[in-house]
Amino acid sequence: GAVVSQHPSRVICKSGTSVKIECRSLDFQATTMFWYRQFPKQSLMLMATSNEGSKATYEQGVEKDKFLINHASLTLSTLTVTSAHPEDSSFYICSALDWTDSYNEQFFGPGTRLTVL
Amino acid sequence: AQKVTQAQTEISVVEKEDVTLDCVYETRDTTYYLFWYKQPPSGELVFLIRRNSFDEQNEISGRYSWNFQKSTSSFNFTITASQVVDSAVYFCALSEVVAGGTSYGKLTFGQGTILTVHP
Numbered sequence: 001g002a003v004v005s006q007h008p009s010r011v012i013c014k015s016g017t018s019v020k021i022e023c024r025s026l027d028f029q030a031t032t033m034f035w036y037r038q039f040p041k042q043s044l045m046l047m048a049t050s051n052e053g054s055k056a057t058y059e060q061g062v063e064k065d066k067f068l069i070n071h072a073s074l075t076l077s078t079l080t081v082t083s084a085h086p087e088d089s090s091f092y093i094c095s096a097l098d099w100t101d102s103y104n105e106q107f108f109g110p111g112t113r114l115t116v117l
Numbered sequence: 118a119q120k121v122t123q124a125q126t127e128i129s130v131v132e133k134e135d136v137t138l139d140c141v142y143e144t145r146d147t148t149y150y151l152f153w154y155k156q157p158p159s160g161e162l163v164f165l166i167r168r169n170s171f172d173e174q175n176e177i178s179g180r181y182s183w184n185f186q187k188s189t190s191s192f193n194f195t196i197t198a199s200q201v202v203d204s205a206v207y208f209c210a211l212s213e214v215v216a217g218g219t220s221y222g223k224l225t226f227g228q229g230t231i232l233t234v235h236p
């Protein structure tokens with residue numbers, strides 16, 4: 001299957017700083033990527049849908065000014081957590097859609113664990 | 118709105134026991150996709166199965182089997198002869214369908230079931 005990478009895999013930062021997380025499709029082009037967030041012992045919740053060349057679509061309750069998404073190329077989407085606070089500490093997972101003929105497959109990245117002190 | 122319910126928060130079994138993980142879903146769509154994912158302690162999601170709403174055939178893959186019943190909106194997952202390596206969190210998920218039914222989009226996940234298999 002196709003491979004999706006995330007960088008960094010783990011990041012610890014001080015409160016008030018901004019953190020950028022990269023999601024890359026390594027061997028396919030992805031016009032659509034998704035960003036999920038998972039708090040400890042909880043489920044994955046969709047944050048936003050990232051479309052190449054256009055603005056991201058955010059789910060209800062997700063602050064678009066706090067979680068900046070940029071999908072500038074067909075293989076890279078970035079999530080920037082601005083002015084991070086301890087309550088933003090979470091596991092962030094991206095996924096990318098890969099079209100095979102007329103059908104698409106969704107591949108998940110390994111996740112990024114963010115800890116805000 | 119779509120919703121997925123996994124009523125079993127935690128299940129504990131002894132190795133070699135069979136275990137069934139329940140999943141009930143809600144959707145207004147007539148076409149949709151259902152999934153099961155495994156999340157080991159490392160956190161990376163492992164894809165197990167995808168099922169189109171039109172395909173109600175049960176499926177078996179090694180020790181894994183899935184029972185899809187549209188009439189009860191359930192998509193249950195059974196592990197036969199469980200092993201310690203099966204210990205993980207298992208998520209059931211539901212997806213909308215886009216592009217004329219040939220593709221799927223964002224996923225709605227259930228709360229997850231923590232499965233612990235003891236030796």
